[in-house]
Amino acid sequence: MQRFFLALHATTPAALIVAVFVHLWGPAGLPSLAQRPVWAVWALIGVWLLLSALAAGALRTLALWRVALGGAGGLLALAGITGLVLGSVLAPAMFASLVALGLACAGIAAFIGPQRVQAPRRKAARHAAATAGTRTHPATARRRWHPRGWGRGVVLAHGPFWLSGVLAVESFRLAHIVATEPARSSGMLGLLLAMLVALPAATLRHWAPRTTAALWLLAALAYGGLAAKAGLWQWAAAAALCTAAAGAPLLQRQHLLRALRRQAAPPAKHHTSGAA
Amino acid sequence: MTSQRTLNRLFTLHSWAGIVTGLLMFIVCFSGAVVVFKNEIDLWANPSLAQLPRSEHPASLDAVMVQLQTRYPGATVETIALPDAVNPSYFAFIRERGAPANTRTKVALRSDTGTVVGPEDSQLGQYLRMLHVFLFFGPRWIVGFLGAAMLVLIATGIVIHRKILAELFTQRWGRSFRVVMSDLHKSAGIWGLGFHILIAATGAWMGLAPLFEQGTKYLTTSSTEAAATKPARKAEASEPVPMQSLDALYATAQQAVPGLEARYVSLRRWGTGTAEVGFTGNLRDHLASTARVDIHAATGVAKKVHDPRTAGFWSLVNSLMEPLHFGDFGGLALKWLYFFLGMTPAFLSISGTLIWLDARQQRRREAEAAQGAAGGIAAAG
Numbered sequence: 030m031q032r033f034f035l036a037l038h039a040t041t042p043a044a045l046i047v048a049v050f051v052h053l054w055g056p057a058g059l060p061s062l063a064q065r066p067v068w069a070v071w072a073l074i075g076v077w078l079l080l081s082a083l084a085a086g087a088l089r090t091l092a093l094w095r096v097a098l099g100g101a102g103g104l105l106a107l108a109g110i111t112g113l114v115l116g117s118v119l120a121p122a123m124f125a126s127l128v129a130l131g132l133a134c135a136g137i138a139a140f141i142g143p144q145r146v147q148a149p150r151r152k153a154a155r156h157a158a159a160t161a162g163t164r165t166h167p168a169t170a171r172r173r174w175h176p177r178g179w180g181r182g183v184v185l186a187h188g189p190f191w192l193s194g195v196l197a198v199e200s201f202r203l204a205h206i207v208a209t210e211p212a213r214s215s216g217m218l219g220l221l222l223a224m225l226v227a228l229p230a231a232t233l234r235h236w237a238p239r240t241t242a243a244l245w246l247l248a249a250l251a252y253g254g255l256a257a258k259a260g261l262w263q264w265a266a267a268a269a270l271c272t273a274a275a276g277a278p279l280l281q282r283q284h285l286l287r288a289l290r291r292q293a294a295p296p297a298k299h300h301t302s303g304a305a
Numbered sequence: 306m307t308s309q310r311t312l313n314r315l316f317t318l319h320s321w322a323g324i325v326t327g328l329l330m331f332i333v334c335f336s337g338a339v340v341v342f343k344n345e346i347d348l349w350a351n352p353s354l355a356q357l358p359r360s361e362h363p364a365s366l367d368a369v370m371v372q373l374q375t376r377y378p379g380a381t382v383e384t385i386a387l388p389d390a391v392n393p394s395y396f397a398f399i400r401e402r403g404a405p406a407n408t409r410t411k412v413a414l415r416s417d418t419g420t421v422v423g424p425e426d427s428q429l430g431q432y433l434r435m436l437h438v439f440l441f442f443g444p445r446w447i448v449g450f451l452g453a454a455m456l457v458l459i460a461t462g463i464v465i466h467r468k469i470l471a472e473l474f475t476q477r478w479g480r481s482f483r484v485v486m487s488d489l490h491k492s493a494g495i496w497g498l499g500f501h502i503l504i505a506a507t508g509a510w511m512g513l514a515p516l517f518e519q520g521t522k523y524l525t526t527s528s529t530e531a532a533a534t535k536p537a538r539k540a541e542a543s544e545p546v547p548m549q550s551l552d553a554l555y556a557t558a559q560q561a562v563p564g565l566e567a568r569y570v571s572l573r574r575w576g577t578g579t580a581e582v583g584f585t586g587n588l589r590d591h592l593a594s595t596a597r598v599d600i601h602a603a604t605g606v607a608k609k610v611h612d613p614r615t616a617g618f619w620s621l622v623n624s625l626m627e628p629l630h631f632g633d634f635g636g637l638a639l640k641w642l643y644f645f646l647g648m649t650p651a652f653l654s655i656s657g658t659l660i661w662l663d664a665r666q667q668r669r670r671e672a673e674a675a676q677g678a679a680g681g682i683a684a685a686g
Contacts (some may be wrong), residue, residue, distance in 0.1 A: 031662060038331055038655050045336070045433075052350050052427035063411045063424035069432060070441045115352040123349045205444055214523030217446075217516045224450055236314060258524070 032090060036081040039097035042134070044077035046104040053111055095138045102134030189231030192274055196223035196267055203263065215259035219267065222251050227271065238278055245275035312465055319461040323657040326454045329440070331654035333448055336437040337504070338647030340430070341632055341640045344391035347430030354413055357422065359393030364419035366551035366570065369395050372414060376421040377401060383409060385570040387586075388416045395419065449512015455505035455650070459498070466491050483663045490656040497649040504650065507630035514623065546578045549605045554582050557605055558598035562612045564589035565596050578603055588614065592634055593624035 051072055052062055060066035084093050109127030112120040200223055204216025230244035249271035256264035323330075339346075348354065366385065373382050379402035386396040395414040404410075413422040435441055438448060466472055472491040477484055494501070551570065559565050568586035575582075580602035588596050591614065599609040613624035628634045632643035 034328070035658070035662070037328055038658065041332060041335060045339070048432070049350070049429060052429040052432065053352075055427060060408075061410070061424055062427035064408050065411075065428050065431065065435075070435075073436075112349055112352075116355050117350070117352045118348045118355045119345055120349065123345070211523070214519050218520040218523065220446065221513070221516050221520060224453070232318060236311070 032088075032093065033081055033085040035090060036085040036093055036097070037077070039094050040077060040080040040084055042101040043097055043104055044073060044080055046101060046108055047076045047080075048073040049108050050104075050111070053108075053115065091142065094141060098134045098138035098141075102131040102138065105131035105134065188277070189234060189274055190228075192270055193223055193227040193231045196227055196270075199263055199267075203261070211259040212261065215255050215261065215264065218255060219252070219264065222248055226251070227274075230274070234278070242275045242278065245271050249275060315461045316465050319458060319465055320657075320661055322454055322458055322461070323654070324661050326451060326458075327654045327658045329447075330451055330455065331651050331658075332440070333437055333451055334504075334647060334651035334654060336433055337508075338644050338651065340434045340437045341643045341647060343430035343434050343631075344389075344633075345430075346433065347428065348392060350429035351413075351426045353426050354394060354422070357394050357413070357415055358417055359388070360415075360417035363388050363395070363416040364414075366555060368419035369397070369414055370551055372419045372421050373397055373399065373412070377412075382572055382575065384572070387567055387570070389568060394422070396425070445512045446516055447512070449509050449514075449516070452505045452507075452509030452512055455501070456509060459494075459501055459505060462494055463498075466494070469495055483660055483667070486656050486660050486663070490653060490660060493649045493652055493656070497646050500646040501650055501653075503629060504647070507626045510623070510626050511630060514626075544578045545576055546580070546603045548576060548580060548602050551582065554600050554602065554605060555584060557600055557607060558584040561598045561607045561610045562588070562596050564591065565598065572602070575602065581608065588612075592628050593621065594627045595620070595624040 048069070051069060055062040059068055062069060084097060088096055105127045109124035109131070112123050112127075117123070197220060200216045200219030202216070203212040204214075204220055207213070207216070226244055226248045230241045230248065233244070234241040249268045252264045252268035252271055255261075256268055369385060370382065373380075377399055381400040382397055383400060384398040386392070386398075388394060394416050397412045397414065398409045399412055400406075400409055411425045411428055413425055414420060415422060438445055440447055463469070472488075473495050474492070476488045476492060479485075555567060555570070558567065565584065566587050566589055567584040569584075571583040571585070573581045573583070581599055582602045583597060583599045585595070585597045587594055593613040595611065595613050597609070597611040598607055600607050611620070613620045632639050
């Protein structure tokens with residue numbers, strides 16, 4: 030998966046150059062490229078995903094970059110030559126530019142390699158192994174198993190981000206997919222609130238809890254205003270959720286204080302047994 | 306002075322914001338660097354237009370309109386693009402009779418006579434621009450929010466890498482992959498800092514301004530006001546009415562906004578009582594790009610005049626965003642500079658992703674080694 034993710038980056042230039050060839054030789058039988066047809070978009074996406082999957086499956090990380098860059102370089106030069114052959118406007122200038130960029134890509138492909146980096150991975154791993162016995166808490170050692178209730182904890186810890194995401198997605202849906210008034214305009218405002226108020230509130234909660242609470246309250250008020258103006262239940266729900274997000278840290282703190290008090294107080298059972 | 310705790314958190318924020326938006330950011334930045342040459346690419350990818358001449362005195366707009374209506378009877382001419390410094394020809398976007406509502410054909414016309422050459426071979430430059438601006442399918446806001454994310458990445462990057470001057474010249478080849486990549490990431494980020502801020506800010510502005518504009522309009526207009534004008538328009542729109550000369554309307558537009566050099570003429574409801582013509586383009590000896598005049602095509606009366614030089618500070622700022630973002634005001638040299646500098650944020654996306662993945666992999670390896678060693682010690686004990 031990681032290699033596929035990297036391949037998506039690495040094969041982007043090559044996929045775009047394939048799209049260039051598609052535009053130079055538009056296939057017959059499909060809608061004309063003068064109409065900016067959607068098949069040209071799907072062709073690029075398909076080629077990009079296919080190239081990425083092939084590269085990720087067949088090549089190791091470094092080879093993947095070298096092949097992708099080298100391939101892009103070759104394709105760029107070929108595109109330049111094609112322009113000359115077809116007699117395009119600006120063909121000589123484009124040929125020179127595309128060949129120069131192709132050479133740059135090929136140069137980078139040749140330049141990157143094991144000789145540029147001296148990865149001391151084994152040494153580092155050996156060092157870590159040697160010191161592991163002496164360390165009380167190995168700093169980088171992470172548990173690969175998760176305790177009971179871990180999933181719930183993670184969801185709660187990332188709750189504000191989930192909330193921001195849900196608000197953004199729903200606003201986007203109303204503004205761009207539903208796209209009728211009042212959903213469209215209020216959706217645009219909802220999206221701005223989600224990205225510029227709710228997301229910063231979620232991000233800042235460890236640094237500035239008071240600012241976070243204030244931002245959530247601001248978001249709640251604004252969504253409440255939208256609910257009143259647009260009359261959509263989504264904004265009322267958003268306002269309620271933002272209010273809950275503003276109050277959640279207070280509830281958590283109260284819960285924590287209660288737990289601490291419970292810990293500090295001597296257990297009742299001991300008292301009774303002592304009295305007896 | 307920023308505390309270590311804050312720095313750690315900013316580093317986490319920088320890493321996560323980068324990894325979450327990295328791929329999209331890479332695609333947008335990479336395509337953006339290429340789109341600087343949009344007009345040149347469009348021209349190059351149309352070999353059939355190679356023989357078309359550049360005319361010192363282009364044909365009149367009326368002649369162009371007549372040619373289009375003769376060649377495509379029953380089609381709706383929506384936009385006419387005028388010849389400019391790169392493109393020697395006229396182009397028109399037309400909706401042919403019986404074509405789906407969202408299908409427009411781009412047609413080329415000779416600039417000297419206005420004769421229709423025919424549909425273009427392709428719209429490669431525009432296709433790449435669609436990728437950069439809309440990611441093909443989305444509204445522009447998505448890229449606008451990416452611009453905002455880029456600003457956050459720049460701000461957090463500046464704070465966490467405080468030794469800016471030293472990092473300008475630090476490149477330790479032959480060290481571990483992460484050190485080499487990290488040095489490249491920092492130096493590319495710092496060398497291109499000013500440009501990155503410019504691109505991110507202008508990109509965020511252009512992407513998000515419509516949201517703010519539409520949102521404000523929605524908040525300040527009551528729903529009854531918006532609904533009131535619609536029925537009257539529909540009734541007027543059905544009556545055919547003779548139109549004024551397009552050239553005369555262009556002259557009116559140039560009177561309304563002195564120095565207007567229209568790039569596009571857009572026609573709405575042409576031939577009806579509510580027909581409007583919009584002239585948009587640049588201003589002579591000015592960077593602003595949003596000058597626009599809307600004229601009632603039947604009466605020749607200007608309906609809406611937008612001259613960014615006189616429309617207030619924010620209008621002027623808004624009009625500068627597009628040229629500053631795409632660098633189409635300083636000739637080919639500036640375009641190449643924009644291209645190379647535009648590649649640096651794409652590189653930053655890749656290098657940042659690689660650094661993050663390498664750090665994660667190394668943490669895993671060390672954890673496994675530590676667990677293995679702890680197991681070995683326990684077994685020996």
